[in-house]
Amino acid sequence: MRIQSMTNTDTEDAIGTAIQVKELALAGSELVRITVNTPEAAKAVPYIREQLDRMGISVPLIGDFHYNGHRLLSEFPECAQTLSKYRINPGNVGKGDKRDRQFSQMIEAAIQWDKPIRIGVNWGSLDQELLAGLMDENSRRSAPWDAKQVMYEALITSALESAQRAEEIGLPGHQITLSCKVSGVTDLIAVYRELAKRSKYSLHLGLTEAGMGTKGTVASAAALGILLQEGIGDTIRVSLTPAPGESRTQEVVVASEIIQSLGLRKFVPSVTACPGCGRTTSTTFQELTKQIDDFLRDQMPVWRKQYPGVENMKVAVMGCIVNGPGESKHADIGISLPGTGEAPAAPVFIDGEKRMTLRGESIAIEFQNVVENYIRERFTPRTPTI
Numbered sequence: 001m002r003i004q005s006m007t008n009t010d011t012e013d014a015i016g017t018a019i020q021v022k023e024l025a026l027a028g029s030e031l032v033r034i035t036v037n038t039p040e041a042a043k044a045v046p047y048i049r050e051q052l053d054r055m056g057i058s059v060p061l062i063g064d065f066h067y068n069g070h071r072l073l074s075e076f077p078e079c080a081q082t083l084s085k086y087r088i089n090p091g092n093v094g095k096g097d098k099r100d101r102q103f104s105q106m107i108e109a110a111i112q113w114d115k116p117i118r119i120g121v122n123w124g125s126l127d128q129e130l131l132a133g134l135m136d137e138n139s140r141r142s143a144p145w146d147a148k149q150v151m152y153e154a155l156i157t158s159a160l161e162s163a164q165r166a167e168e169i170g171l172p173g174h175q176i177t178l179s180c181k182v183s184g185v186t187d188l189i190a191v192y193r194e195l196a197k198r199s200k201y202s203l204h205l206g207l208t209e210a211g212m213g214t215k216g217t218v219a220s221a222a223a224l225g226i227l228l229q230e231g232i233g234d235t236i237r238v239s240l241t242p243a244p245g246e247s248r249t250q251e252v253v254v255a256s257e258i259i260q261s262l263g264l265r266k267f268v269p270s271v272t273a274c275p276g277c278g279r280t281t282s283t284t285f286q287e288l289t290k291q292i293d294d295f296l297r298d299q300m301p302v303w304r305k306q307y308p309g310v311e312n313m314k315v316a317v318m319g320c321i322v323n324g325p326g327e328s329k330h331a332d333i334g335i336s337l338p339g340t341g342e343a344p345a346a347p348v349f350i351d352g353e354k355r356m357t358l359r360g361e362s363i364a365i366e367f368q369n370v371v372e373n374y375i376r377e378r379f380t381p382r383t384p385t386i
Helices: 014-027 039-054 069-075 077-082 096-112 128-139 147-169 185-198 213-229 250-261 284-306 324-330 363-378
Strands: 002-006 031-035 061-065 085-088 117-122 176-181 202-212 235-241 270-273 314-318 333-336 346-350 353-358
Touching (some): 002 250, 014 250, 039 069, 039 077, 061 069, 096 117, 117 147, 147 176, 176 185, 235 250, 284 314, 314 324, 324 346
16 A cells, blocks of 8 residues: 655646655655646656655656647657656547547557556546446436446446556556546445456545545545555545645645554554543643654654664653553553643653653653654664665
């Protein structure tokens, strides 16, 4: 299960795009998709790759093509060669005979440059000729399906027929990934369950246009969590609309949390924190929890390279005597902060045993130092390669 994200920069701005790709990669995105929609964007792709390589960022780049991808891939071979993968939307490659010819051109480019593809169907840009044909066919049924079932079938048929056509042209099946994206939670679950039954290809999961903030996060977690738990999906993207001023990396954070919460992979040390109650009227433990969580995420790109296994560490930041000591003992390293009216002391537990007590105004900094020392002592540093 791998995490994918997508830039929202103008790809023609090669420097700005490279910077955002780097941010997404450092946040944990293992594949990054970029829009390739103009000749200028296609020309920028090799330069973006060059900038990333200079920064030591090896994340694969996926080119997102609509309408003119056949032309861009043939007219700009450097772009076609530089990209690690192509995303093709069957609903946006042309109509009639032109559609078949232009789709074939894109597949031939993938074969020429030995690139995998994702056939990405979206119900907002579905092949209207295919949909009309299925609706006509449905009208002749003795017991017609409802409109939603016809839509589901159109999505799945578009993906499967396009994949079959790509194989007929000569692209190996193992280089094909399918996706059928919709924006409704129950719709996505229904479509992917059926697609998984009928598909031999790897599948990319994503709730398209999931929305902003809490709505987008909850909807994505509900839909993707159910499918992942059923063993459906090979890559995922959480398509969040960033709030004004919010980092694009939030979608990567949410995707990694979904996967980690299901126990499928570990990305960062887990932080257990109490929600607070009348015993914790002070905001100290809330502030410390955020500082520790931010600290762990910021350090993970470095720690992951230096200390294999550090992502499995468990940290507890608790707010009072009720559950604080117990939860802290169950973590690899934990701190129990004083609740309202409790003595101004914060015992620290390491591997289940109380090791020290922190006091004063610099508890957060001192606890971060404790965490760093624990990591250096517990996890064997990776041997540098020569």
